[in-house]
């Protein structure tokens with residue numbers, strides 16, 4: 354069965370391609386490489402012994418996208434393609450709305466034209482915005498706080514409208530918490546451009562000596578040690594969650610949102626100490642001002658995904674640290690490192 358993976362060259366997409374290939378799916382990837390390197394797909398092949406069919410296509414190019422559907426009998430789509438940097442989205446909102454929303458509209462139009470109605474969509478826990486209590490569950494009122502988050506929120510609403518107009522659609526909205534870690538092989542992993550925005554790639558780049566020290570954004574949050582608390586989920590657990598969601602949309606119709614998280618929160622200091630303990634690398638840090646827009650605590654209730662998809666995260670923070678470090682230490686320059 355052929356599955357189209359948009360954004361399949363990226364961090365979560367490449368890990369999901371590995372799991373799809375290992376599970377026996379044929380994989381067609383569409384990616385314009387605006388935030389990824391094609392080398393990731395070579396490495397997916399090294400891990401699985403199988404290749405994906407790759408198209409360097411922008412979702413905004415409807416004609417090129419339609420050609421892919423003409424050439425392949427696509428049965429379902431896993432839709433990762435999008436821009437994801439929160440800070441950048443504040444400065445470049447039009448770029449984010451255009452790429453993420455128009456890209457999704459075009460994808461849905463083409464899917465409708467070709468009678469493909471099964472989609473797994475990369476949403477984000479960012480759609481919960483500021484809430485009074487944790488853990489976040491899928492029934493909460495949503496409210497994004499930045500343009501990136503609003504693209505996810507709007508796309509969730511658009512996909513609901515698409516289903517309302519044609520009840521043949523089966524759509525899973527996967528709200529990821531904080532994806533981290535790398536494939537056990539250390540061959541694929543996260544390779545951000547420039548200085549990382551997110552905690553984990555920052556920690557691993559300090560550990561490998563590319564960055565001097567970590568700034569811990571805020572030491573006065575109402576948490577047990579004053580630093581921000583997040584639900585860190587191993588990227589391979591997340592990838593497997595996509596396979597479970599795919600099976601679900603292949604067998605049902607409707608729109609369903611699922612939290613993909615562990616249900617546990619760890620503070621920034623706990624993550625630093627865990628990384629130091631499992632890898633033996635010291636992470637110099639200093640506590641600085643809070644980062645604008647950050648919330649104190651975010652973790653999800655993943656019980657709906659367990660009940661309806663039969664999925665739960667199994668990898669803990671020690672494995673996350675070990676795997677992230679294996680990737681970073683073997684690939685100090687990401688995909689530009691020769692293996």
Ligand code: NAD
Nearest residue numbers: 360363364365384385386387388389411412434435475477
């Ligand atoms: P990524 O940037 O590594 O992967 C996204 C891929 O999409 C990239 O390869 C990029 O080149 C491609 N792309 C972007 N716009 C495109 C377009 N118009 N046409 C074709 N390809 C395009 O990001 P990721 O971390 O793998 O995230 C995947 C998805 O998950 C994104 O939609 C992101 O918003 C969402 N998400 C990510 C996180 C996270 O922390 N990584 C958390 C929640 C949700």
Ligand code: WQD
Nearest residue numbers: 439477479531550551552553555568569570581583621647
């Ligand atoms: C985690 C914690 C920071 C960097 C973001 C997006 C969210 C989702 C996942 C896409 C926080 C602290 C960070 C640093 C630090 N992405 N931190 N020093 O902000 O929870 O979520 O990625 O959908 O939408 O907002 O992740 O990794 O940036 O931060 O102290 O250099 O680490 O303050 O408490 P975040 P993060």
